[in-house]
Amino acid sequence: MSHTWSTIPLLPLRCILEHLSTEDALAAMSVCRHWRDAIHVYEGHKDLLKLKVKQLERCKFVTRIFKKNVRKLHLYIDCNEPEIDKFMNLVFPQ
Numbered sequence: 683m684s685h686t687w688s689t690i691p692l693l694p695l696r697c698i699l700e701h702l703s704t705e706d707a708l709a710a711m712s713v714c715r716h717w718r719d720a721i722h723v724y725e726g727h728k729d730l731l732k733l734k735v736k737q738l739e740r741c742k743f744v745t746r747i748f749k750k751n752v753r754k755l756h757l758y759i760d761c762n763e764p765e766i767d768k769f770m771n772l773v774f775p776q
Contacts (some may be wrong), residue, residue, distance in 0.1 A: 688716040695720045704731060704744065721747065734758040735769045745773050 699707060699721060711718040731752040733741045759766060 688714045692720055704748065708744065730754045730756065732756045732758070733773070735761045735766060738769055738772060741769065741773045
């Protein structure tokens with residue numbers, strides 16, 4: 683039987699994913715569908731989430747995955763006021 687990255691059982695994979703930074707967890711999603719599904723199940727139990735306003739599409743994706751379990755949010759405001767309004771409306775809808 684051939685072993686691939688997609689054959690790692692979910693529980694050990696979840697234990698590995700818990701130790702990854704946000705950026706590394708996002709990179710791990712590109713390994714295979716099994717890993718992507720594991721991250722969605724695991725839902726990113728991160729204490730800290732860092733978002734940059736200039737990276738709008740990435741922020742929408744990251745907040746969708748990690749929003750339920752984040753305790754602290756660091757928001758880097760590296761743009762002007764209209765971009766901030768757009769960011770807040772798309773990433774943190776009311």
